[in-house]
Amino acid sequence: MTLRSVDLRKEPVEAVLDRMERSLGVRLEHETVVRKRRSVGARTDRGTWVRIERRGLDRIGVQGGDGTASAEALRGIAKPAWFAGVAWRDEAEPVMWRADETELLPGTPVGSAVVAEDPQLSEEWWAAMNASLDALAAQHTNRIATPDTETLTQELVAGTIHSVFPGVDTVVVEQRPAHADFNWANMTGPVFCAFDWEDWGMAPRGLDAANLWGASLAVPALADRVRSERRDDLDTRDGRLMTLFVAAKILGPYADPDDPRLGAARETAERAVEELRTG
Incomplete structure (x- = not known):
């Protein structure tokens, strides 16, 4: 059926x-x-x-x-x-x-999945987000992340990235537990809390950080803040792969030509491709 x-x-x-x-x-x-x-x-x-x-x-x-x-x-x-x-x-x-x-949640969702303006979050909020992501990465599970309900396999990573960035070596080195749907609609403010955990599981390091970066690109200062806060993840080989994974979804064949994130996604992705090629 x-x-x-x-x-x-x-x-x-x-x-x-x-x-x-x-x-x-x-x-x-x-x-x-x-x-x-x-x-x-x-x-x-x-x-x-x-x-x-x-x-x-x-x-x-x-x-x-x-x-x-x-x-x-x-x-x-x-x-x-x-x-x-x-x-x-x-x-x-x-x-x-x-x-x-x-x-019940301790607050309301920060915004829609992709935000168009800076939510003006406190330093305490960013510290709580970092503490939760760091704690999550240190746990153990047999689950595999299912972003957009698709099992996050090596083949899915390669196929998604190569659809926009052919020729990149997409072999994943490090797997860590991830929320797998980490965007502004699935966390609260002014008190940080992450919810909607139905797709969590093991994923390449940096998936959550890359997802939040991609959801922030319409607000350049916010996207820069995400990258700064999670640079320990995003500046790794797998973090760069996850940046390309998220960017490929934004830039791919179904891209909205009016999406304000296109230029920033392309610029950061091209830099990530070069960094992966030069090691």
Whole structure:
């Protein structure tokens, strides 16, 4: 069966929400519902948050789609506590629905995934972000990161980079745990907290830093700040590869010609290519 493309911002989800409420024993505060392309979230009557995701069975694999629950084992990271979860297979399509109940966030999302203006974050915020990323990198897991629900294999790295930067040696040297969807929509301010952990797992060093850099390119000073804060990751061989990985997604065949990030992405990527070639 072919999996149809679905946007949950437009799809009826009442039956899914009803099933989740019965399974977890909660009631949603429907005025708080946030609908995204493949997930729906809302506050509950017991002061928690529930996120429901639709994911094709072909994008689950052996990891089981329980990223948010498994992230509860991580230590030293500012993130909402996980309380409960439930999953079921769709009756009509090769799809799994999963709902996870977590602690409420300590603030609001910093912005959309890609920001157009400087969020004016405090020094304490940057210190907390760095502490969480450093703590994450020191942990151990058998999970593999799945950015955009795709398993992050060596082949995916090579194919993505070579689609824009052919001839680059894309062999990954160092793997570390990563959030894998680290952007401004998945962290809070003014108090730092990272959420939406469904895709976390092992990834080339620098993936999270490169993702945040790419999400900041429309604000050059912010992109420079990200690179400065995470230079220990981004100035490594794998950090440069992840810079190219993210830049290739911005510059690739589906690039928006009006994307304000294009010029900065191209400039930094060309520098990374030269640094990789000269060692």
